Amino acid sequence: xxxxGQTWTAEAAGSGRRQPRPLSPLREHxxxxxxxxxxxxxxxxxxxxxxxxEVDRYVVGVLKADGDYGAVESLIGxxxxxxxxxxxxxxxMLTFIGVxxxxxxxxxxxxxxxxxxxxxxxxxxxxxxxxxxxxFLATFLFALLVQASxxxxxxxxxxxxxxxxxxxxxxxxxxxxxxxxxxxxxSTLRLMRVSHVIDRITRESFRVLGRYGVPDDERPALAGPxxxxxxxxxxxxxxxxxxxxxxxxxxxxxxxxxxxPRIGDFVVPGTPVFAVHGGAxxxxxxxxxxxxxxxxxxxxxxxxFGLRQLSDIAQRALSPAVNxxxxxxxxxxxxxxxxxxxxxxxxGALHHCDRRGAVRLVQDVPxxxxxxxxxxxxxxxxxxGSPQVTRRLAAALDxxxxxxxxxxxxxxxxxxxxxxxxxxxxxxxxxxxxxALLPDRQGIG
Numbered sequence: 001x002x003x004x005g006q007t008w009t010a011e012a013a014g015s016g017r018r019q020p021r022p023l024s025p026l027r028e029h030x031x032x033x034x035x036x037x038x039x040x041x042x043x044x045x046x047x048x049x050x051x052x053x054e055v056d057r058y059v060v061g062v063l064k065a066d067g068d069y070g071a072v073e074s075l076i077g078x079x080x081x082x083x084x085x086x087x088x089x090x091x092x093m094l095t096f097i098g099v100x101x102x103x104x105x106x107x108x109x110x111x112x113x114x115x116x117x118x119x120x121x122x123x124x125x126x127x128x129x130x131x132x133x134x135x136f137l138a139t140f141l142f143a144l145l146v147q148a149s150x151x152x153x154x155x156x157x158x159x160x161x162x163x164x165x166x167x168x169x170x171x172x173x174x175x176x177x178x179x180x181x182x183x184x185x186x187s188t189l190r191l192m193r194v195s196h197v198i199d200r201i202t203r204e205s206f207r208v209l210g211r212y213g214v215p216d217d218e219r220p221a222l223a224g225p226x227x228x229x230x231x232x233x234x235x236x237x238x239x240x241x242x243x244x245x246x247x248x249x250x251x252x253x254x255x256x257x258x259x260x261p262r263i264g265d266f267v268v269p270g271t272p273v274f275a276v277h278g279g280a281x282x283x284x285x286x287x288x289x290x291x292x293x294x295x296x297x298x299x300x301x302x303x304x305f306g307l308r309q310l311s312d313i314a315q316r317a318l319s320p321a322v323n324x325x326x327x328x329x330x331x332x333x334x335x336x337x338x339x340x341x342x343x344x345x346x347x348g349a350l351h352h353c354d355r356r357g358a359v360r361l362v363q364d365v366p367x368x369x370x371x372x373x374x375x376x377x378x379x380x381x382x383x384x385g386s387p388q389v390t391r392r393l394a395a396a397l398d399x400x401x402x403x404x405x406x407x408x409x410x411x412x413x414x415x416x417x418x419x420x421x422x423x424x425x426x427x428x429x430x431x432x433x434x435x436a437l438l439p440d441r442q443g444i445g
Contacts, residue, residue, distance in 0.1 A: 028240065028300040029292065031125050034133075041134025042141055049145040052169050056149075057161040064157070072156035075164050079150070082167035086146050089174055093140035096177065100132055100184060107188050111197070114322070116312035119197055121296070126191070132177075132184040139173040146170055194327050198310065202334045204299045205306030206341070222256055222362070223278035229257075229287060235268040236293035240301040243361060247352050249286045250360035255279040258362040263302045267293060304366045307374045310335050318382040318389065325386040328379065329443045332389070335375040336396040342371065343403040368404075372411040380419050384426035387436040388443035393419060395439035 030036045063071050104123065111119050123129065146166045153159045190196045238261050250257045256277040261267055273291055276282075297305045310331045317327035347368050352361035366374070376393065383389035397416045401409055420437055427433045 028298060032121065032298060034124055034130065037130035038134045038137050041138040045138035045141040046145070048138075048169070049142050049166065052166040053145070053149050053161065053163065055165050056163050059165070060159065060162050069156040072159065072162065075162040076154050076156060076159065078164050079162045079167065080154075082164070082171075083147075083150060086143050086163075086167055086170055089170060090140060090143035090147060093136055093143065093174075093177070096181065097133070097136045097140065100129075100136065100181070103185070103188055104129060107192055110192055114316070115194060115197055116309060116316060118296070118309045118312055119201070121298070122191060122197065122200055126187065128180070128184050128187045132180045135173070135177050135180050139170070139177050142166075142173055143170055194313070195330060198313065198330055198334050201306050201309050202338060205303065205338055208299055208301070208303050208306070209341070209345075222258070222359075225258070225275045225277055226279065227276045227281035228260070228272040229274035229276065229281055229284075231267050231269055231271045231273045231291065231293070232284070233269070233291070233293055236266070236295055237297050238263055238265050238267050238273075239292045239294045239296075239298045241292065241363070242290045243352050243363075246287075246290050247354055247360045249282050249290070251354045251358070253279060253282045253286070255282070256359055256362065259364065262364055262366065264297045264305060264308075301363075304371060304374055307335060307338065307371060310338075311375060311378050314379045314389075315382050318379070318386060325383075325388045325443065328383065328386070328389045329392045332379065332392050332396055335379075336399060339371060339375055339400055340403050342368070343400060343408065344405060347371075368408050369411040372400075372415065376415050380415060380422065384422045387432070390419060390423055390436045391438055391440040392443040394437055395441045398439050399441075 060072060060075070063069075063075075108120055108123055111123060146163050149161060149163045149166065151159055151161065191200070240263060241259060246257055258275040258277060260272050260275055267273065274281075274287070297308070299305050314328040314331035316322055317324040317331070347365060350363040350365060351359045352363065354360050376397070379389070380393060383393060394416070397412050397419070401412045401416075404412065423433055423436050427436055
């Protein structure tokens with residue numbers, strides 16, 4: 001299996017950092033679903049129940065073989081005492097599942113209405129929510145299987161199994177469920193607070209940057225483009241591509257593939273997705289399952305998706321229906337943090353190499369001007385009536401201007417001039433205009 005990492009700049013190579021290895025999209029796609037973890041929990045509960053009930057059966061068999069019927073009778077007494085507990089657990093877990101489901105629906109509705117529909121995926125991808133559902137369902141199924149194992153025969157000489165150890169395991173699962181329920185409520189309450197949602201989006205954005213290393217400003221010399229590979233699947237958003245498989249296909253056919261659309265672009269059948277350099281196009285069968293198209297963008301290979309979400313939250317906060325400029329300022333704080341991390345970082349293209357170091361896949365990423373526009377353009381258009389936001393935006397542009405090299409300052413200067421023009425048109429009083437354009441990292445404190 002070839003090395004599918006990106007080429008690195010001299011600075012990154014000299015630092016001794018290990019080149020990141022892009023993962024298959026399968027893991028990310030499973031995280032974007034809600035059925036996988038609960039299903040695994042149910043299967044695990046069935047396997048665990050089968051194993052523990054077999055232990056109960058084995059213990060009873062050993063005691064009967066040794067003639068220790070008194071011990072078997074004691075186990076039957078313990079099982080009779082725990083039967084009520086197991087029955088209660090089975091009915092109580094359904095109530096817990098309903099409570100968790102109701103809390104999740106309320107949280108999703110609040111997040112979609114107050115923040116942005118794009119942040120709903122944070123709840124869908126929440127590990128604690130999935131684990132809570134999985135353990136609750138597993139405990140419920142385990143309790144049902146334990147109840148089914150009870151025998152009406154209480155004669156120690158003829159009984160075949162006594163669910164003692166399985167009852168103990170069921171009680172332990174209940175204790176785990178209670179702990180997870182507390183953690184779930186705490187996690188859900190945090191995700192209903194906008195500051196924590198913004199922080200999660202920012203951390204996801206930085207995780208994408210760390211996973212994909214440092215692109216190159218300069219492209220390697222490629223042979224002239226030949227054929228193009230078109231998209232033949234359903235229409236949708238290009239979520240990600242299977243980098244490792246594409247590198248193997250390109251190496252096997254001696255070509256270089258260049259991804260034409262960017263991650264996050266909407267593609268329809270017939271849209272060119274790959275340009276082939278240095279040879280004939282690989283057969284369609286070889287490129288099967290290398291492009292993933294869905295109904296929404298994901299963080300997996302999309303470095304601009306975090307800015308999209310932060311911009312959406314800020315715009316909704318500035319709408320007349322919400323009128324929450326402080327939330328917009330919090331979004332600008334994180335947008336500035338993200339762009340500051342990219343201020344001196346190369347933003348050309350990702351060059352994925354095989355194990356011999358030959359470039360096999362070229363993938364474009366958004367440029368500096370694209371990211372600046374994505375972070376500031378729409379917020380600037382909505383912020384003219386809020387001096388708190390215009391002051392924070394002016395401070396953000398000034399701070400980034402000092403952090404970036406001279407070649408990257410024109411987009412910042414353009415947004416600074418457009419902000420001044422917009423405030424001039426919207427605010428007739430000169431003193432108010434001066435106040436609205438005064439840089440302030442807190443807006444108005």
